[in-house]
Structures are given as structure tokens and as C-alpha cells.
Amino acid sequence: AMTVLDHLRPDNFARANTSHTKVECSCVGLRPGQAYTTAQLLAAVLMVSGNDAANMLADMLGGQRVAVAAMNRKAVLVGARSTKASSPSGLDGPGWESITTPHDLAVIMRAALRYPLIAQIMRSPTAPFPGKTLHNQNELLTRYPGDLGGKTGYTNLARKTYVGAAERGGRRLVVVQMYGTGDLYGQAIRLLDYGFSQP
Template identity: 45%
Template sequence: MPLEVPENPIGGERLGECGLVLPSNAQKLPDSITAQSWLIADMGSGAVLAAYDPHGRQRPASVIKVLLAMVVAKELAADATVTANADDIAQECTCVGLRNGAEYTVEQLLQALVMASGNDVAHALARRLGGLPSAIRKMNALAMELGALDTRAVTPSGLDAPGTSTSAYDVALIFRAAMKYPDFAKAVVTQRIDFPAASGVGTVPVINDNKLLGTYEGALGGKSGFTDDAQHTFVGAAERDGRQLVVVLLRGQQQPVRLIDQAAKLLDYGFELPTGEPVGRLVDGAPQTKKKTVEPRPTPTSAAVGEVAESKDTRNTAMSTAFGTVGGPITAVAGLGVVLAFLMYLRNRRAKAARAARAAAQQSN
């Protein structure tokens, strides 16, 4: 079933708009932005600076691995171990190259997950979290806790599946929260690690696939993705003059310019925007549903000072409360039954008395 749409847009009323959401004094947007949904936000304050269809629901592809990585960083120790199996290796790749029966640390797998987007690694970590259904439940529970109400993970890796959903707003929200975990923040900015080779002999290099690293000044890391349904997706962050911005692009194309270059243009645009007029805000948690409360009712009275107030029979009030509008007719029927039973009892007694009188008269004759 489709995810429920909140009555009020999460992050502010303007974020419910389906087109461009810009401050009043914004400069012209850069050309060649192909993403059907995008957002720029301040990582520190959570202020949303500009967006396009921020709550438009799209497929996430591998950017959903940020959510999985956060669950892993939250629940598993870095030195805990995971033994790869045949199911991990059989995943639809992109794959890092695990070896059946080989043992890996959570730190190694988390780095490979974030840096090289290994679907085999995502499957192995999901098993370590209690199995795929358990891992998916944990991912979705964490998304709900954060306030990412457009997001539903169906696979741990972001491979297309019915019901998979996210939004540019949610991806920014999730990435901002994930960057607070040191293990994740370290993995997304790492450019290369040596990983155990699938052959069992030596190591192979794992290279970070985020092209902003090393090409965009102040890049803090990010995650890209692609599937047939999602098309190209990206989330990344950068720092300039003490400000850290996150940018998200969903359902983008690589033409006329690469999506990573579109992300760089939007980051430049965001750093030039004034800080005093945000169009919304990344929330710090899911909005709490207000519980309905019953107003206290004063005891009714029409008595003047010095008079005794007329009171109701509390037994009748209790009876009315207990039985309500449905119980009234039932009670009436039950009462009628009692009366009829009593009349039958009297009739039987009279019949017995008459029979006894006739018997006595026959004996006397």
C-alpha cells in the first residue's frame, strides 16, 4: 500500500509544494539540473535553503544504504565479525567480492558498503542484524523515528522492489543523522582501503565511488546509486567557510552533464544563498501525535447561594453509562421477561391449588 501522506508537510508548509521552492531573493538556478526531485540544506542548523519537489516520492537506489549503514553503526560493534555465505555472494551486483565462509569485521563491511556500494555486503550485514526481515524492520523504524515519513525500505541494498520509496527531503534528513556516527563519517570520506581478496589470497583495493571526493573543495563524502526504476541518485555534503551543506538529487540523468557535476553546481548555488530566509527545516525527529484529552466537566448546579443543589440519582447515572443507548432496549426486554416469568409462576401455583382442592373433594365423597 502507498505510504500515508502527512496532513502537514514535514519540515514546513512550503516543502509541500511540487515545483521549485526558493527564497524570495534567490538568484537564478544553475542550468542542466535533470533531477526530478532535489534539495539543499544546512547540515548544522537543518535549514532547507532550496528545493524542487522535496517530498516527491522516488526510488532511492543505493542511497538507501546510508540508512542501513546507520543501523549498523548504531547496533553493531566495529570489531564484531560476520561470516559470508552463498546467499551473500549470489546477490545481484554491484558487489565487492566476498568469499564464502570468510570472516570479516563490521568495520570492513561498513567501509565497503559505503565506499563501493556492495550489494553482497549489504546482504551480509542485514543477516548480521538478525536476518533480512529484521534488518528491513530496523531500517524502517529508524526512518520513522527520524521523521523520514516518505521512506520505506524493502531491500537492504536499494535494489528495486514494489513499495520502495523515499524523497529528497528524507535522504537529506537521513544523511544528516548518519554523519553524526563517527564510523559512517569516516567511511564516506575514505578514498581507498585494502579489502580481503575473494580468492582468499592477499587483498584488493576498494575505491570510493563518490567522484566529489578529490574534485570538489571541502567535500565531506556522499553516496550515489542507480537502478532502472530509480535512475541516477546522489547524496553528498561539503564544507566551506565553516558551513556544511548537504545536497540530494533523485531520478537524475547523466546528460547533458554528469549527475555529480549537477550536485557540485547545486552546492555552489547553496553556498551563495543567504542564510536568513530558509524555505523549510530538516526536523530533529518525527512529529509527535497529540493525544486527545477529555475536558474536565464541572458538576452541574443551578442552586443559589444558601440553597441545596438538586442532585441526580448516581445509580441511574451509573446504569445509563454502563448500558448506553444499546443496553436500554436490552434491559427493557429482560424486565418484561421477569414479569412474564412471575405471572407464569402465579398461574402454576393457582393450578396446583385447584388440583389439590378437587382431589380433597373426591376423597370426602
């Protein structure tokens, strides 16, 4: 999302094609021929893990190789030096794996929240999208007072993942969970409560 906003305006648009939809889903359901704006596609990526939207944004940046290279440069710039993206959506494939660490996800989240549009999308419960309304998958928006946003994830190698941020009493904390099982949201709440209880 940061890489996209470094290169595209929120109102830039393009038309989806069938190549964008040929991806392992979680998908938002892009319709070939339909025009989508950068902001709409970012909402699809951040709110519902739209892998098809990630592919389309990569094409808007000049293609998947160009986009992934830019993502990896951005990771280094924000201090995520152990992160390597292999695809626009973060999905793994035969012979290539996307890698990161809890530290890197925390610094990426901290940097992402400095982008007003990303912060707005991540804390919005819904967003309009052509033909539907998107509903944010981050349950902490309603379950945790002070939640600033978060992003769920799942791949076969990483299992269930979550990164989120919250603010209380002028303090901001980021929680990162990887290779998770069970109720990650409940675990995140306990971790954030623990963090905020510390001096």
C-alpha cells in the same frame, strides 16, 4: 549503515556464505567462508555499493526481515517519514519497491554524518578489504573542496541518484539528486556552489 552501528560493534565479524552473493550486483565480491568485520562490510556498502555486503550485514542483524524493519524504524526516528526500505541494499524487486524523497535522503545523510565511523568511511578515498583495496566511488572527494562524503546509487526505478554533503565557511549543505541523467557530479557541484553563494 546507521542501523548496523546501532546494533553491532565495528569489530564484530562473521563468515560470508553463498546466500550473501546471490544478489543483483553492484557487489564487492564476498568470498564464501571468508570472515569480514562490520567495519569492512560498511566500507563496502558506502564506498562501492556492495549489495552482497548489505545482505551479509542484514544476516548479522538477524536476517533480512529483521534488518529491513529496523531500517524503517530508524528512518522514522531521524525524520525520514516518507521512506520505506524493502531490502537491505535498497534494490527493488517484483511486487516490492523501496521508496524515499529528496527531503528524506537529506535528513538521513545529516543523521549519518553524526556517526564518526560513517563520516570517516565516506570521506576516505580508499579502504583495506580482504584480498583488495576499496576505492570510494564518490568523485566529489577529489573534485569539490570541502566535500564531507556522498553516496551514489542506481536502480531501474530510481535511475541515477546521489546524496552528498560539503562544508565551507562553517556552513554545511546537503545535495540530493534523484532520477538523474548525465554527469550527476557536475550537477552536484553547481548545486552546492549555488547553495554556498546564498546568504
